[in-house]
């Protein structure tokens with residue numbers, strides 16, 4: 157099934173807009189994982205199984221795996237585990253790729269063929285030819301950075317740029333408009349918008365119509381759930397993958413870590429649904 161269809165189906169079937177982020181940091185694992193060579197996989201698989209009923213998507217962040225010798229093999233195994241055991245839940249690989257076309261083609265193979273992700277996060281900075289190898293895989297999702305959640309997002313993303321007609325607008329709005337109008341011919345695009353910028357989120361929703369938005373920044377980064385849902389939802393009360401990673405993964409460092417993660421996921425799912 158196409159990524160966008162899988163996501164839409166999941167929003168409605170499970171009544172959730174929560175994306176569970178998988179950012180495994182061994183320094184924060186419960187003691188039971190200390191001597192486990194497959195700790196990244198085992199920890200994340202337990203979290204995924206415990207939180208699946210509350211999730212519209214899972215988002216593994218590649219850096220937390222690639223930082224370790226056997227990490228990418230464990231990531232591959234984790235995505236295979238999710239695809240086998242939770243086939244209705246799309247996997248978004250957060251790798252923020254972007255390079256010249258020939259190299260981008262290899263990154264597309266990495267994300268979709270080797271790792272088996274349904275969608276991937278991409279940096280649009282290098283332009284259309286850098287995105288094309290991903291866009292051509294139109295059964296998969298291409299999720300472009302638009303307005304990120306970090307304080308430094310302002311450094312470039314809010315600078316005024318001028319298009320060919322001479323009209324000026326902040327760069328993030330130009331990115332949103334270009335992707336919605338020119339890159340999304342197959343309906344397989346989505347955007348990353350930080351929860352920490354709810355006013356900008358409202359503007360972006362106005363530009364992109366029903367396009368799915370991946371929203372990191374609630375939980376540990378302090379984004380406000382009410383503002384995110386109110387400003388970002390579509391007319392039918394969906395349109396969002398609201399991500400929380402550390403707030404769910406490390407809800408407890410004790411033996412009951414998976415149950416604590418499930419409680420945190422349920423609580424956030426419910427808090428999101430209150431404002432839909």
Ligand SMILES: O=c1ccn([C@@H]2O[C@H](COP(=O)(O)O)[C@@H](O)[C@H]2O)c(=O)[nH]1
Pocket residue numbers: 177179217250303304305306348349350372373374375376377399400401402403
């Ligand atoms: O603008 C962005 C884009 C991506 N991220 C990623 O999302 C998660 C957030 O983790 P929390 O623990 O919920 O803060 C993480 O993987 C980031 O790399 C982002 O935060 N902001």
